[in-house]
Amino acid sequence: MTQQAPSNPVPAILLRTRELFILHQTLYVAAKLGVADRLEQGWRSAAELAQEFKVNEDALYRALRLLASQGIFEEDNARSFRNTEISNFLRTGVPGSMRSLFIYWGSDFAYPPFGQIMHSIETGEPSRTFLSGVDGFEHLRRNPELARVFDNAMTNMSQLSGPAIAAAYDFGAWGSLMDVGGGNGILLSHILRAHPGLRGVLADQDQVLDHAREHGYLNGDLRTRSTMEACNFFEHVPPGCRAYLMKNVIHDWDDEQSRTILGNCRKAIPNDGVLLLAEWDLFGENVPANGKFIDVAMLLLTGGRERSVDEYRELLASTGFRLNKAFPTAAQFAVIEAFPV
Numbered sequence: 001m002t003q004q005a006p007s008n009p010v011p012a013i014l015l016r017t018r019e020l021f022i023l024h025q026t027l028y029v030a031a032k033l034g035v036a037d038r039l040e041q042g043w044r045s046a047a048e049l050a051q052e053f054k055v056n057e058d059a060l061y062r063a064l065r066l067l068a069s070q071g072i073f074e075e076d077n078a079r080s081f082r083n084t085e086i087s088n089f090l091r092t093g094v095p096g097s098m099r100s101l102f103i104y105w106g107s108d109f110a111y112p113p114f115g116q117i118m119h120s121i122e123t124g125e126p127s128r129t130f131l132s133g134v135d136g137f138e139h140l141r142r143n144p145e146l147a148r149v150f151d152n153a154m155t156n157m158s159q160l161s162g163p164a165i166a167a168a169y170d171f172g173a174w175g176s177l178m179d180v181g182g183g184n185g186i187l188l189s190h191i192l193r194a195h196p197g198l199r200g201v202l203a204d205q206d207q208v209l210d211h212a213r214e215h216g217y218l219n220g221d222l223r224t225r226s227t228m229e230a231c232n233f234f235e236h237v238p239p240g241c242r243a244y245l246m247k248n249v250i251h252d253w254d255d256e257q258s259r260t261i262l263g264n265c266r267k268a269i270p271n272d273g274v275l276l277l278a279e280w281d282l283f284g285e286n287v288p289a290n291g292k293f294i295d296v297a298m299l300l301l302t303g304g305r306e307r308s309v310d311e312y313r314e315l316l317a318s319t320g321f322r323l324n325k326a327f328p329t330a331a332q333f334a335v336i337e338a339f340p341v
Contacts, residue, residue, distance in 0.1 A: 023070060026063050027090075028106025030072075031099045035064065036083055036090035039073070045080040097156060104153030109139065109146045113300040126303040136302045137252075151211060155184050158247070162190035164331035165247070165278050172198045174243035174274060180233055180265065181249040183208060185226075187278075189217040191245075192225055201241055203231035233261045237268040244269050247278035247333075251294070252304040255315060262319035271340050275321055280306050281334040290332045312336055 030036065033053050038044060046064060050057035061079055068075035072086050083091075090099050104110055109128075113120075116127035128136045140147040165187065171177055172195030179188040182202045192200045200222075202212060209228045212218070218226045229238045234257075237244070244265055250258045265275055280291030295306035307315065313323040321338040328334055 023066070024102075025106060025111075026066050027072070027102050028111075029063050030067060030087075031090055031102035032106065034092065034099075035073075035081075036087045036099070037092050039081060039083045039087070040091060043076065043080045043082045045078065047079070049081075096160060098160075100149070100152035100156040104149050107146060107149050109136070109143070109150065110297075110301065117300060120300050124299075126300055128301045129303070151183065151208075154248075155186055155215075158183065158186035158190075161247075161278075161329070161331040161333055162187045163194075164329040165333055165335060166190040166194035168327050168329040168333075169276065169335045169337070171195050171243065171245075171276075174241075175199065176241040177201070177243040177245055178203050178229075178238065178241040178268075180204075180231060180237055180244055180246045182245075182247070183212070184215045185212045185217045185228075187245075187247055188226065189222055192218075192222050198225070199241075200226040201238070202226065202228045203233075203238055204228075205232055206230050233264055235264070237264045239268045239270075242270060242273040243276060244273065245276045245278065248280075250277055250304075250312075250315075251279050251298055251306050252302045254303055254305070258315060259319050262316065262321065266320040266340060269340055273340060275316075275338045275340075277312065277336040277338070278329075278333050279312070279336065281326075281328060281332050282306055282308050309334070309336070 033055070035049065038049060038052065046061035047057050050060045053060070064073055064081050065075060067073050067087075068081060071084060073081045074084050075081050088094060089096055090102070091097060092099055112131055113127040116130060119125070119127045119130050126136060128139065132139045134142070140150055171191050175197070176199045177188070177191065178201040179185070180203045182188050182204055185202045188200045188202050192198055200218075202209065202218065204212070209230065212228065231238055233249070246261075246265075250261065253261065262275075269275055280294050281289060282291045282295070283289045291306045298304040298306065309323070309326045316323050316338045320341055322341045324337045324339055326334045326336045
């Protein structure tokens with residue numbers, strides 16, 4: 001099937017979106033197989049890689065050729081490839097690695113709902129639920145391997161955004177901070193290192209805290225300044241801190257569920273305390289923003305949504321908080337500061 005490229009640049013822009021879709025899924029293949037890890041020592045042929053991965057040589061070559069044409073790998077005339085500055089970020093464990101993010105977005109959890117996007121547009125309901133019969137987080141609970149993929153991706157995301165969030169707000173002014181739904185503790189570790197006088201509490205479900213202990217992001221010099229507490233934020237948020245932080249928690253849920261979470265936070269936060277939400281910044285109308293992409297993803301995957309500052313102001317007011325200010329970050333997140341009323 002052939003298709004002539006249009007001479008008009010406007011249709012060419014639309015066609016580029018099709019190419020990016022294909023490129024994304026090819027990146028998923030490279031991330032899932034761990035190609036960049038195998039190229040760490042230099043040139044490897046497609047034949048060698050295919051034998052190691054137990055995949056079809058010609059198919060793998062064609063996928064890597066596409067990626068090399070975009071500068072993601074480098075190809076020579078012997079059907080061999082090596083890493084570039086870009087593909088180094090597909091390696092496991094390197095600072096800024098994005099490998100787990102591409103594995104997640106191409107996984108059986110995240111990718112299939114986009115094929116059913118019309119269901120979500122027609123009904124307003126997540127296509128993830130339509131496909132599996134249960135909500136997204138229940139689906140993860142029933143599929144531990146997918147849950148690990150999700151956790152690894154969220155860890156990658158927090159590694160990328162953590163320093164910017166930690167630098168955007170004076171967390172240290174509150175003396176103590178509880179990261180509610182804080183996962184493996186990556187973000188809390190960045191904040192504690194940026195604010196040496198701060199004491200931190202990581203609050204999440206028991207099994208999540210077990211993983212956090214395994215990863216050890218709060219070990220070493222942070223061990224004496226941090227503790228962990230079990231928490232199901234739909235039922236109870238532990239007291240004991242002045243500042244309470246949630247990153248990308250409220251965006252997972254609809255308004256009713258969000259009010260339950262925020263209401264439990266209000267019960268825990270002292271009158272001289274603060275609630276801090278780190279959520280995607282939507283910026284203004286007709287302004288490009290990562291949050292607008294994630295907003296559609298939330299529609300499909302969880303039934304949640306990204307919200308404007310005004311929408312957060314209204315949501316917070318209904319649960320006993322007054323939105324004071326939104327602090328922008330260098331990572332397209334905003335830290336929303338709200339005081340108890």
